[in-house]
Amino acid sequence: SCYYSIKTNLNMIKTDAVIIGAGPVGLFAVHQLGIAGLKAEVIDNLDKAGGQCIELYPDKPIYDIPAIPVCTGEELTKNLLKQIEPFKTNFHFNERVQEVSSKNNKWVVKTNKNKTFISPNIIIAGGVGSFEPRKLSLKEAEKHEGKSIFYSVNDKSKFKGKKISIFGGGDSALDWALELSKISNVTLIHRRDEFRGASNTLNEIKKLEKTGKLTMKTKYQLSAIEGDKNIESITIKNDEEKKIKIETDYILSFFGLIMKLGPIAEWGLNMDKKNISINTENFETNKKGIFAIGDICTYPGKLRLILSGFHEAALASVECFKRARPNEKYKFQFTTSSKEIQERLGYKPK
Ligand code: FAD
Numbered sequence: 001s002c003y004y005s006i007k008t009n010l011n012m013i014k015t016d017a018v019i020i021g022a023g024p025v026g027l028f029a030v031h032q033l034g035i036a037g038l039k040a041e042v043i044d045n046l047d048k049a050g051g052q053c054i055e056l057y058p059d060k061p062i063y064d065i066p067a068i069p070v071c072t073g074e075e076l077t078k079n080l081l082k083q084i085e086p087f088k089t090n091f092h093f094n095e096r097v098q099e100v101s102s103k104n105n106k107w108v109v110k111t112n113k114n115k116t117f118i119s120p121n122i123i124i125a126g127g128v129g130s131f132e133p134r135k136l137s138l139k140e141a142e143k144h145e146g147k148s149i150f151y152s153v154n155d156k157s158k159f160k161g162k163k164i165s166i167f168g169g170g171d172s173a174l175d176w177a178l179e180l181s182k183i184s185n186v187t188l189i190h191r192r193d194e195f196r197g198a199s200n201t202l203n204e205i206k207k208l209e210k211t212g213k214l215t216m217k218t219k220y221q222l223s224a225i226e227g228d229k230n231i232e233s234i235t236i237k238n239d240e241e242k243k244i245k246i247e248t249d250y251i252l253s254f255f256g257l258i259m260k261l262g263p264i265a266e267w268g269l270n271m272d273k274k275n276i277s278i279n280t281e282n283f284e285t286n287k288k289g290i291f292a293i294g295d296i297c298t299y300p301g302k303l304r305l306i307l308s309g310f311h312e313a314a315l316a317s318v319e320c321f322k323r324a325r326p327n328e329k330y331k332f333q334f335t336t337s338s339k340e341i342q343e344r345l346g347y348k349p350k
Contacts, residue, residue, distance in 0.1 A: 013090075015041045016324040017121040017317075018109045020097045020264075023051020025294030025309030026125035027080040032317035034087035035341045038324055041117055042089055043109075045096040045130035047152070050077035052295075053306075055131055055257060066307060076306070086346040096130050100267045100290070107289055121320040124276060124285075124292040125309070129261035136167070136253050140225045148231040149251045159184045163247050165234055167222065168254035171197040174205060176252060181208055187215040187246055189222070189236055217244065225251075264296070272298050282319035283312050289323050291316040 017033050019026045022044035033040045048054060053062075053073030061070045071079070095111040100122065102108065109117040133151035135141065141149055153159075153176060160183045166173055169190040174197035177188040188205065195202050208214040217236060223243065224235040231251065237243045261274050270277040270286040275298035278284060283291045293316050294309035302308070321330050335341050342348070 012116045012118060013041055015039050015117060015119050017041075017123055017320050018043065018097075018107070018117045018119045019123045019125055020044075020109075021051060021125035021127055021294070021296075022046070022049040022091060022093070023125060023127045023294060023309075024053055024076060024080055024306050025127075025313055026051070026123070027077070027084060028310045029123050029125055029293065029313035029317060030084045030087060030089050031080075032313045033320060034084060034089075035335065035344055036317055036321045036330075037340075037344060038317070038321060039087070040089055040123075041092065041119075043092040043095050043097050043111060043117075045094065045132070047093050049081060049091065049093075050074070051127050053077050062306070064305065064307065086344065096262065098263050120289055120323040122290045123313075123316055123320070124264065124290065124296055125294045125313075126261075126264055126292075127295045128259045129264065129274070129296075130259070131257040132260050132262075133253075134255040134258050136222060136251070136255075138222055138225060141251075144225065144231055144251070148227075148249065149253065151253055153252065156180065156183070159250060161185075162249040163187075164250050164252060165189060165246055165248045166252045166254070168256075169195040169197065170254060170256060171201070172254035173197065173252075174201040176254070177214060178204055178208070180252075181205075181214045187217060187248075189217045189220050191219065191221045193218045217246075220244070222251075281315070283316040284319060291319070 016038035017040045019029050019040050019042045022042050026042055027049060030040050030042060046055060054077050058074040059072055061072055062076060063070055065071060065076060092115060095113045095115060097109055098112045099110040100107060106118050106120055107122050109122060159180055163185045164180055165187045166177045167189050169192060177186050178201055180186050205214060209216050219238045220236040222234060223237040225231055226233045231248055233245050234248045235243050235245050265271060276285055276292035276296055278292050278297045278299055280299050283293050285292050293312035295304050318330055333341060
């Protein structure tokens with residue numbers, strides 16, 4: 001319909017390169033494109049930048065980033081973001097790239113939130129695939145997902161004054177149990193006695209439990225959900241098959257993340273197991289204008305290191321330039337001596 005086509009046009013974003021994945025390598029690709037004068041849009045399924053560095057090891061020290069003797073995953077991410085600040089890049093978080101197709105010599109990229117991008121270049125910096133929450137295995141859980149069952153919290157006000165059952169033993173479960181106990185009636189349920197999350201948070205929670213402001217059930221797992229449209233209660237059980245019914249409005253489940261290659265496998269790219277094959281001249285895949293860099297790409301001798309990804313981003317961006325500016329000649333320039341680059345970075349040329 002007419003309304004639909006207008007709406008779709010409004011959602012259409014034109015850019016020089018679409019970067020899939022805001023991990024360290026996707027972030028550095030923004031820089032390499034940026035200094036060449038190209039604009040990028042970055043899409044990530046996570047709610048923030050940093051990929052594995054921020055999701056799997058924010059506090060761990062990394063020792064092999066050139067010229068940085070030591071920095072944590074979080075520090076590296078912050079510095080990469082700082083380095084690309086001048087380019088004012090748009091990030092599209094909480095969106096998974098679903099479809100890639102071609103139209104008039106350009107690539108059309110669609111996300112699961114119905115955003116559409118048009119670009120001569122796609123750089124896939126998807127790492128080991130998109131991070132997705134590990135879901136509750138109970139069959140009934142599916143129909144309540146996004147209504148009464150959540151795997152992340154965007155807006156906590158919805159839980160105010162409600163009965164919340166929180167599952168999990170890691171930091172997310174503990175942090176949200178503590179936070180929501182201020183406004184909701186919280187039951188924290190974990191299948192083990194030991195928690196993986198920070199011990200000081202756990203101590204806070206145990207204090208709250210003693211004063212009756214929160215309930216804890218350990219060695220229990222979800223066994224049933226009662227209620228049709230909305231959840232009314234849940235049943236949990238322990239190893240001895242002892243069952244307890246708990247009145248519940250919302251379930252929050254934090255069982256960690258799994259990595260899924262997901263839709264990337266269906267775009268007609270040459271794959272080698274779970275990786276994308278590229279040529280090492282410009283990191284282009286078997287499709288012109290689609291590049292793969294970082295952990296997701298493979299070639300003889302590939303090392304899955306951040307520093308390799310940085311080099312791969314540099315080479316891919318040269319080819320992206322040639323495709324985005326077919327009438328201009330690519331100039332190799334040092335940042336130390338290029339006024340053009342210094343201006344793009346917001347530094348006054350000397
Ligand atoms: P990732 O960091 O995996 O980021 C990819 C991003 O793409 C993710 O955020 C994902 O959500 C997103 N994505 C994927 N598919 C889609 C899609 N369809 N739509 C939207 N978004 C999508 N490397 C080192 O060099 N030195 C070290 O010391 C080191 N230590 C490590 C320690 C640990 C515990 C781990 C797990 C890894 C370590 N690594 C180290 C490896 C390093 O983290 C990876 O090489 C690096 O993160 C790869 O970066 P990337 O940007 O290619 O991918």
